[in-house]
Amino acid sequence: MKGHEILEKSRTSVIEAISQNMNLYGVTPSAGRLYALLFFSDKPLTLDEMKEDLGMSKTSMSNAVRTLLDLNMVEKVWIKGVRRNLYVVKEDRYQPFFDYFTTKWRTAITMNTSMIEKSIATLQELLAHPETTEETRKLAHCVIKKLDNWLDYYGWLNRLIDSFETKDILNFIPIEKRKD
CATH class of the missing domain: 1.10.10.10 (Winged helix-like DNA-binding domain superfamily/Winged helix DNA-binding domain)
Structure with a gap:
């Protein structure tokens, strides 16, 4: 060849x-x-x-x-x-990744967080209702706890995304050039 x-x-x-x-x-x-x-x-x-x-x-x-x-x-x-x-x-191959990652994940986090917060509010109304049974209350508390864990996760993801937007992530994972 x-x-x-x-x-x-x-x-x-x-x-x-x-x-x-x-x-x-x-x-x-x-x-x-x-x-x-x-x-x-x-x-x-x-x-x-x-x-x-x-x-x-x-x-x-x-x-x-x-x-x-x-x-x-x-x-x-x-x-x-x-x-x-x-x-x-474009010469900068990192910025498109930062832009795409942050845009996609921010959108998903916003949508999911909003839905979780609405669900928690609905469950809290259920808990406040005098006719709610004890069994339903226990289940509602369990679900709220699980949803709160998701909110913690999304809070962490938001901080990760912030580190991409500010480029603070590069303090932990610096861009390194290959040696010839």
């Missing part, structure tokens, strides 16, 4: 691996291939260049680029004399 073929096979393998794991960011494999293509490119690419390389439709390509822009994983760049939009992978 010639050197160029080895390089291309290696590049293709990595592109495929990245594309299959981009679902962690809620991204389709095709958007993942686009991201990997931009990662390997030594220059900014237009939609047409990406379309040609990946064989995707212009609509699919445009949607994938928009998704990656929204996730802060790629950015538009401007080069004098070029009229078409050009795209590159």
